[in-house]
Amino acid sequence: MQSFARPLGRQLARLARGLPQQRLASALVQRTPATRDARADSAQRPRGFATSRYDDGSARSAVINVLNNIGSKREVQQYLAQFTSVSSQQFAVIKVGGAILTDYVDELCASLRNLNQMGLFPVIIHGAGPQLNKTLEEAGVEPRYNEGIRITDGKTMGIARKLFLQENCKLVEALESWGVRARPITSGVLMADYKDRDTYEFVGEVNQVNVQSIRSAIADGYIPVLTCMAETAEGQALNVNADKAAAELAKALVPLKIVYLSEKGGIHDKETGKLIEAINLDEEYDEYMNKSWVIHGTRSKIRDIKTLLDDLPRSSSVAIIHPESLERELFTHSGAGTLIRRGTKLQQASSLAEIGDLSQLKQTLIRDREGLDSSSVVERYLESLKSRDFRAYYDENMEALAIVLPPTSGSSNSLAHLATLTMSRSAWLSNIADNVFQNLKRDFPKLAWTVKQDDENLTWFSEKADGSIARRGEVLFWYGIESPEEVRELMSEFVQHGRQMFGDINLESQLHRAAAAAERIRAGAASLMGNRRSGPPQQQQQARAFSTSVRPARSPIMAAVRSAQQSRTYATTNPNPPLGIKNREKDYPSKVALIGARGYTGQALIDLLNRHPNMDLCHVSSRELAGKKLKGYTKKDITYENLSPDDVRRMAERKEIDCWVMALPNGVCKPFVDAIDESGDKECLVIDLSADYRFTPTWTYGLPELVQRSKIAGAKRISNPGCYATAAQVGIAPLLPLLAAAPANPTVFGVSGYSGAGTKPSPKNDIENLTGNLIPYSLTDHIHEREISAQLGRDVAFIPHVAVWFQGIHHTISLPLAETTTSRDVRQLYQDRYHNEKLITVKGESPLVKNIAGRHGVEVGGFAVHSGGKRAVVNVTIDNLLKGAATQCLQNINLAMGYAEYEGIPLE
Template identity: 50%
Template sequence: MPLAKLLNTVKTRSAQGNKSFFALVAYRATPVSFNCKSGSNNFWNKKCSSRSYSTRSTVIQLLNNIGSKREVQQYLKYFTSVSQQQFAVIKVGGAIITQQLPQLASCLAFLYHLGLYPIVLHGTGPQINEILENEGIEPDYIDGIRITDPKTMGVVRKCFLEQNLKLVTALEKMGVKARPITGGVFNAHYLDEKKYKLVGQIDSINKEPIEASIRAGALPILTSLAETSSGQLLNVNADIAAGMVAKEFKPLKIVYLNEKGGIINGTTGAKVSAINLDEEYEELLKEPWVKYGTKLKIKEIRDLLMHLPRSSSVAIINVDDLQKELFTDSGAGTLIRRGYKLTAYDDLSKVNTTLLKSKMADEVNDVDEYIASLTPGTFRLYADEPMEVLAVVKKSSDGSISKLDKLVVSKSGWLNNVTDNIFRLLEKDFPNLYWIIPETDENMSWFFAKSQGSYTKPGEVLFWYGINDLNKATDLINNFVGNQTSTCTSNVFASKTQTRKFHSSRFNFGSKKVALIGARGYTGQNLISLLNKHQDLDVGYVSSRELAGKNLQGYEKAHIKYSNLSFDDIKRIEEAGEIDMWIMALPNKVCKPFVEAIEEVKGKGKIIDLGADFRFDETGKWTYGLPELKGREGIMMADRISNPGCYATCAQLSLAPMKEYFSFTSKPNIFGVSGYSGAGTKPSNKNDPNFLKDNMIPYALTDHIHEREVGFQLGNGVSFMPHVGSWFQGIAMTVNIPLKENHGLTAEKVEEIYKEFYKGEKLVKILGEEIPLVRDISGQQGCAIGGFKLSEAGDRLVVVGCIDNLLKGASTQCLQNMNLALGYDEYEGIPSF
């Protein structure tokens, strides 16, 4: 069956606050059979036969766009380790069904196609109020509880049935089986019939309708209507009903979807990322901003979690952030869990050494000897109560850098982010620290996130933070590698994809070799020019069938001739380990055999493809190399990188900051004009200066490959109309963005959003209302964005982006990716912009 692409998006917030990036949700309209995974989850194995393997693979790959593979695999394993009804309870506010139904249905479809079956319970408060007000009835409350007389109950019942049907219908249109459960679950008595009338207090829950729905492979969609033993309908607060369902099923996650996307700190205005109740509850309630509804909500959640296993947690998030919250360490909204209090020890007299030994038994060869070495004053031990996470820091005796000697983390410790809590204590107590881990550690991305620097040698990786002196870093590295003599370069940059904050500086020693396959085009020529000035990257081979035997022009480091490398030549070179990075500068649909030849050897060479062959990869093998939007850490760890297209780069950079303001009904329109170098070197009207004189040529006006690339990577469809102009290089792009209603934007706010989004990015300039021009961007390394203009009606925003198609649109971006992947300064060899 054909794979249909869901029109809605899953927005995920990066570690840097306002910056967002998006994953496209995909689903099949009709499930087909596929091979089941192994495992103990019987329900999963039963349902596996009715779920498409390629669909699930697609969804998992899309999850990889919002988190690391380690995170995604870890959480999938975690969520499928329990019975299906114990995955999650999701409480949906009535306003979300009215205002964000497509996004809600998309998110639930996403989970469904992963084989996850959340219990969904929704409210309908805003709809009830609207009907009552239209009928001239003033909604009446006592102590925040709606007084529900018989007439109001009629409206309540009608609204619940209508909203339930809306959600079920929306899901079924996406190929998701969903079962409306509008009664028969909650048994209740009158809360206070005289005071509140038809309002109930839940006595018990009938689990069978929910379990039967899940057994049938359908998402259970519940209302919070309850019944007395005699059959009288009673109205119950949806939050309370969701809490009772959670107490009954004891899920791993309880999710409250709201418009704010979490609990907001009333003093700072920032979203509260996480609350560990055992450690923070008492002090939190003393905060001046924790009052009224916020205080009540925190108290209710604490009461709920006290009835659940410690593995359970509550998330308060916006519907768009559901995947980010569930499948990444960083989360998206406010995560509330019981957690454990963390304690630091400077001697072992107050430590349960029996438990400590059992936790460390697999980490050291002689645990008794190791623990005996921890004498007072030489170490500091951090641990939570059950020692799900423990860290041992060996203090330096001479004032040098202390070492994080052991970090032992259980599965539960990783999943509940206890590691982040301990690391905050480490940073507080030790201004600088280093640690060494095996190169194969599955949590490598987390260590990169926590470090400011790293150095890799065969089998191990050295990490550190708090070292700003290059000489001290060099000494640390030399001790790590065995006092070898080296020179080094450094890099400081900010990641867009890590947990709360990521700031890294990496050091690498010695030069590395690059081979270009198909280097005769304009992009290849520009890349050669950049490599000629790079201190640590040298050209080893350039391959071109037409230029074989001729001298490589523009490269002064060595005398190199073009060759015409065969597949056997490439295998031989890769097997000999001569090349660190292969650059595929080939036409689309040509490079696959070259890649296969390299991969057949299983050598050390990494690959960057400048063409479009792998920009739509769904296998997880290829990383999309747009650092400003996709983050650095993934590129740093990648062996296969797809370099973005020139138009696609400019379009994504121009669009991404406004993603959350996009209209739900219309997609952005892009009018792009490129210099004729973008048409390549093969003669045609599109690169003929005489034909282009006083002229502009439209082409590929629908379904251009960059149109599909932007939609695939950004998670939102666009319309794109490319043209060729009479200049040689540079792209001008006018982007029309339809806006959702009540967006609250002004020209000043738009400029502020863009500047904050690209804060610290060296290759992106924000010009505000000033319109960027092609003549100013030609020959420049970055992208300029400006010309911000809101329509008088406020229904659309126009943005202008300019980029040099041969530089940031191709070769400069390629060098950024090479530097990151090979461990050099990201901007090494790139002239300032």
Template identity: 65%
Template sequence: MLSAAAVALRAGARRTVRRLPGKTRAIPVAASLRRQRPFSTSASRKTDLTTRGMIVQTLSSVGSKREVQQYLSLFTSVSSQRFAVIKVGGAILTDYLDELCSSLAFLYTVGLYPVIVHGAGPQLNSLLEQAGVEPQFEEGIRVTDAKTLRVARDLFLKENLNLVNKLEEKGVHAQPLTTGMFRAEYLNKEKWGLVGKVTGVNKQAIETAISNGYLPILTSMAETDDGQILNVNADVAAAELARALEPLKVVYLSEKGGLFDAAGQKISAINLDEEFDHLMSQEWVRYGTRLKIKEIKELLDTLPRATSVAIIHPGDLQKELFTDSGAGTLIRRGSKLLSATSLSEFKDLDALKTVLIRDREGPDAKETVDKYLEFLKENDFKAYYDGQMNALAIVLPAKDGRQATLATLTITKSGWLTNIADNIFTALKKEHPSLVWTVKEDDENLGWFFDKADGSITRDGDVMFWYGIENGDEIMRLMKDFTLNGRAMLGDSNLESRLHRAAKTGSKPFAQQARGYSTLARRPAVSAPVFGLNTGRGYVTQTNPNPPIGKKNASKSGPARVALIGARGYTGQELVRLLDSHPNMDLRHVSSRELAGKKLEGYNKSEVIYESLSPDDVRDMEKRGDIDCWVMALPNGVCKPFVEAVYEGRKGSNHKSVIVDLSADYRFDNSWTYGLPELVQRNNIADATQIANPGCYATAAQLGIAPLVEHLGGMPHIFGVSGYSGAGTKPSPKNDVENLTNNLIPYSLTGHIHEREVSSQLGTQVAFVPHVAVWFRGIHHTISIPLKQSMTSRDIRQIYQDRYAGEKLVKVVGEAPLVKNISGKHGVEIGGFEVDKTGKRVVVCATIDNLLKGAATQCLQNMNLALGYAEYEGIPIM
């Protein structure tokens, strides 16, 4: 019933994945989105300097280039001026100008042209106070006399020009449209003075600016027919622009970033047709919140149903527009839903059959639907649908120990465009305290379902979701039933297969079924529970509402089971400490030949004793499915027998664990995934079962050079110094404190393995000279980078800030970072950015804790991604 394409379709909202009907419209940046770690070679315009960072930032937030392309397809499906109207308040121009301009620069880079209208209220109050004029308001509207208007007009022109100039600095062509844009008449001259009521909008000027490649920047000033300038509230101006242009999105930028409920929680979405009356009856909906919701409803009632309003923080504009989860409060009309508890309540049964048959394949589709309707005649259910039957959901209620089940969900393209899917789920959650449904594990749109669920479990390629089930015993029973029914009936508890069989044989489809969780749907996008054999690993992911694309599973015992091979070293000790505070991972085995029989210190969840595991032990454990993730924390050249043992164990089992190797043994093996999330697509790591953890020197060096790869004019030279913990625990001159005191020891002057690693990953040759010093932990890199064209220090710093915007473990600073400031922290600091007199050489400095982000923290990032948890789960953010 609901295809993968349909699940991806949505307009003007983001609580589910969006896709527009028809082919994706070509966009110049699309080619770059298809690369794994793209570095543009184009420098044709200044915005190219920041394009890479902004695109990767968005990809990192979305988690899938497919989603980004779908959003771009949606927003470019209408004429340019109908993409979005963005209202910018005066406080935003004062406090968040950089964030605003960076977000607008991203939209401009990918070919999107929002229409901007701004105010300047706080600045005007300040100027009037300085001039000795006390602002006066009547019913919330500023009383505007001639002096106030003169100050306001000069201020608006100044703020408009400042915004335009800031955008131009980022390579965005912007056109100030400060006069003749709004036609108005006096709102009430006696009461408010020179305040206007907008009667018309100059659309032609806006269209001309956009067609010439400029973002239109408007002030909220209007003119009468005889040329008198009038002051207009910026919210009112934005609303009138929206009515004239009918955009997909109307965006109000807010310092608060959205609307908040009685508990102080941000409201994610409001479906007005369903929720407006209820909201207006709530005691906490008052004052500004009440007025804002009322005004937005009045606006949306005059616009196409596909239009939505977003109230967001300026720094979250990209996240709001290009992610499923969004960032602020989304308000849309939605659709009122009807309901039925018997077939007789449907006005047209033939229309219902048509809805159930649409999108189905196979010659027995009609017979299958007929059998399904017979089942509904004899069983309790509740259906939810809109008047046009663009959406239909059928829930089988809780009965005989079975949880309520979403049995049917079918949405047309029009239904997605009018946001009925979210309306239906809102209704489901109101009437069904708990609910169960399933989706195929490889479905590309799992994110929406995770957003709706409290927990999930995967078995044999199918994911069962639930919400509202808090009792642990009930969850375990549900999981057990999910597994056993599949084994007992070889998947035959799937409603779809039983209905097909019943249609062919004339048998009753539920004769042998005591309970089931099923969805009548042709495609796996919303096919509800298909029980199968438990052949894969899985983990309960209740703590992660938006897990990365990859393995979002649940193991029988809950948390992921981890084995650490080589736990004696410094890195192993740090990883143990991180796992001790991780809510979804349990350390089950630690292996160290020297410490076998001793208690593991620093791990408090349970008592763990060191073992001396052999490759044969590892093989047998893998074959039994005892471990979900193996971490190889062994010296270079040692872990191969253990990795091969895991491979051997897989041959005799359907179990397939994740391997993360901390050594250099597999960093150059193309069959392994290189695990540097800030530079490698996170999707690749999430889908991997064997991950090579980058080296500590190599991580800092790559992050320190990557943003400038496209601008290189020669070979970067890296002078690196590490504390002696990087030399390991085995005694040597490089970790002998007495030998290091008042000393600095260079080693591997050429050909160090990290030199090869960095060169291989960045795709350009680098020179690297490592040293060891007397401090214990932390690495400092001083990197000399030749440039192919002259650049300023400010330009280069901006490139790094844009490239790593949104990366929680990369901090771009001004001065050269210090080792003492990074010790014990989980990220990387990059700074310096000093350019020589020619402008063609820059020196960049980077620091990293070699035991954390250089090893254990990065390992945990990779484990989280591959096991289906939030990337930073268990990691204190720097």
């Protein structure tokens, strides 16, 4: 088979040799953009090599975006290993269902454009089943089926052929409108025989695939787009099943991945209604084929996929996914749909004798250890296993090995401990690790384990867990725990004793201590059952790899986590405490006081603190609401107070508060800050949400995406940026080096919802006055104009307005440029700048206020450039109460208090 080299692959391969993940991303960022005309470039290249209009510059941006979406170093390595050496036509075959063409064509085109910008050319084959049903109904043709297969008579065939050509043309045109060169290939590729002419008439089964036209399209820089129409040797068109056609195409092209795009997003277990994330054919094929609900189309699909994968290399896989998950599925094995692969059959043993080859076992355990004593440590470890109940999981070559300490026989608690998990690089890349965890979850409903906080596969472990807690450089993970008492005891043991009590998946000889810890947890949980502390249901919290967290819809667990943290005091004796917690005895959770909680921002922050597992809101001050009960905070009952500066000073002298949040109007908070300064408590954190300290050099300006996070992490006085100012700076910063010199300065036309006018009645928050209206105000010298200009280091004109919606800001930013550029280059700059920012989304189209309201990030888009090439226009949206205020405040608190930056912030 002719090979089509992929320029991007060679670039990444060179970059990847010995290059850590962060340096790889940095190297990609630093590469100079180079744009070429596709036709001119193609003329200079030998025919047979894939070309793309986006070779280096846009490819760099696209790769960064993909690597940003890949959660762990393991998956980055997997991408580099698999995709940097394959020929382009071997990358992926993507079967597109008819419903995708009608309902999700934009999502499909966007993903294919990103792949094409990386120099990749997936082969597309599409169906049109729903469209055909509708067209036949309109034509008065009654559909006929036999064993689920459409009988295609002459009239149906004529309608189908015309329709399929129309749908093919529509998809090609849609791709072209997104800047993707696509070539329709509607004949000459799929050859077929009649399936059973007497029964099915013009229905065929593919017997040959001619790939030359596909190769030619890719060589010319086009994505090939095929229909599921085949033809006989005599030229008669036949209707073929799209899944089967995609399978035959895959057999001929031998791609790394075969993707079936489906609006359902995968295969669902009809007994539980849950999505099946993965099917390991080597271990689970017979099990699935025997399930009562696996019938008709589902049974045929699984059987056909197995037949296909049996003929392909073991590295190939089939994914059934929704189009919006296409990129993640192509570059990882943790997509959102159903992944079907051959997998690796694992062996199990519950004694060393069952394992057999102890020399191989020793070498497997030694490969993770360093130092001269590695052999003796392993010997002691194996000796301890002789007197312990355990279960080992491993593949034939012991590329992967897991050792689990099961719960004690007869115990009412079923918590098991993962004592050892060792994987070779090839085991990670071939996803044996996923196979191991499938077995663990099947055999052990409840499991706990620890890893180092700097483990390169931490994100992968987080995906496998229901919750986690970080302590002294270690992270405790668990899954399957339903009892709040068990969670509290588990956390308690971990906080007190760390990894010594829970074993070590990187192998330390601590099995007996781990077993003893497990017994204490079980006993503790049993004793607590008589004195249960039931917390109220909590709002959903996104699971995270760092600090304590629990996945959504596990409110009893969340209650237990919070209860455990609130009921214990843990002194910080860690020799390496979190950045921002220095030389001070620290209680957990951190105690927070909110001064000025009546406004919208204060309420938004209260909601976020309520979600945060490491924050305890202790005092809420509001002169107007003093004596009333605080609503929306469910961790405990709190009554509004009217704290004076003297009250604050006394509390600070007693070091009662770890973090003071000033949510007061401009010009009001200075007496409170002075009181804290006078108290002598130099370790407490003070964050001001007003503009009072945004121009004070001794205070740190807290915009994490644009200010060094290490600076925020080491700060004790932080000024929270303004909402308008945050959005404007995010929208301008990437283009700062390209801006024209003064007096040609950027102009920001901003429109805010009326929540930005505060709760005090005024014409700017009078809905009747705002309806059908747009109110400009402070047209020059607005405080945010000064703030934006000061932070960016150049003058910026800001023109604010208020509109009738409640929350959300829209900016239209006009940026004069020093040199001629294009909208594509502008967008690339923004993608590069924000590629690793979880709260900033860069998109092609202009963002809308209605899509950002109630959400915690910033959206940047539009990216128009004047025909003269020297003026760019960018649109930015932000929720003024969240990322514009409360969410950003919590980011700053987390950084300064030593927690994960996004802890307590729902990431969408």
